[in-house]
Amino acid sequence: DAGVIQSPRHEVTEMGQEVTLRCKPISGHDYLFWYRQTMMRGLELLIYFNNNVPIDDSGMPEDRFSAKMPNASFSTLKIQPSEPRDSAVYFCASSLTFAEQYFGPGTRLTVT
Amino acid sequence: KQEVTQIPAALSVPEGENLVLNCSFTDSAIYNLQWFRQDPGKGLTSLLLIQSSQREQTSGRLNASLDKSSGRSTLYIAASQPGDSATYLCAACDLNEKLTFGTGTRLTIIP
Numbered sequence: 772d773a774g775v776i777q778s779p780r781h782e783v784t785e786m787g788q789e790v791t792l793r794c795k796p797i798s799g800h801d802y803l804f805w806y807r808q809t810m811m812r813g814l815e816l817l818i819y820f821n822n823n824v825p826i827d828d829s830g831m832p833e834d835r836f837s838a839k840m841p842n843a844s845f846s847t848l849k850i851q852p853s854e855p856r857d858s859a860v861y862f863c864a865s866s867l868t869f870a871e872q873y874f875g876p877g878t879r880l881t882v883t
Numbered sequence: 884k885q886e887v888t889q890i891p892a893a894l895s896v897p898e899g900e901n902l903v904l905n906c907s908f909t910d911s912a913i914y915n916l917q918w919f920r921q922d923p924g925k926g927l928t929s930l931l932l933i934q935s936s937q938r939e940q941t942s943g944r945l946n947a948s949l950d951k952s953s954g955r956s957t958l959y960i961a962a963s964q965p966g967d968s969a970t971y972l973c974a975a976c977d978l979n980e981k982l983t984f985g986t987g988t989r990l991t992i993i994p
Contacts, residue, residue: 813987821980827979862926862927864927866980869914869980
């Protein structure tokens with residue numbers, strides 16, 4: 772397996788634009804997690820899915836953020852409209868039930 | 884709310900020395916505790932996972948211990964090498980599968 776795949780690896784956009792981050796989990800994993808990492812706040816869980824169903828989105832900062840998982844092999848995290856404070860590295864991770872989480876390489880987002 | 888703390892934030896040791904990284908957590912109702920490594924500009928790599936019923940796990944030169952009652956975990960690295968230089972993060976997994984991460988310890992091994 773190629774591991775967790777994220778795209779794009781880098782994204783630079785202007786304030787107000789829509790940003791879509793993509794993730795392909797490891798095949799067979801039933802959990803998918805979206806994290807955000809910043810220098811100030813460290814690594815924070817935004818939302819996670821179990822069997823494609825959102826379980827806990829309490830970490831999503833505000834209504835500008837939304838996440839979907841239309842099938843077991845694909846998830847998106849969308850920011851609309853984007854703001855400079857959204858600049859961070861966004862990680863996707865997947866796991867089997869109560870097992871170690873495998874992280875993707877991350878998407879570095881810069882909003883100017 | 885679970886809080887995870889790692890002290891020190893940064894550590895430098897000469898090559899060949901053994902070292903211990905510390906992790907503490909406030910809520911002992913965890914399912915497991917995980918240690919990760921992060922290289923600059925990279926994602927996280929899982930190193931060790933200790934189930935709540937276990938006291939320690941070993942992988943090569945790495946040994947992680949868990950004391951739930953005191954809310955502590957340690958990561959022991961034997962015979963350190965320059966390639967061990969990275970940021971090490973611990974994360975407590977609660978009963979809902981959520982990981983709460985510490986802020987990490989940035990380790991530098993001096994050749």
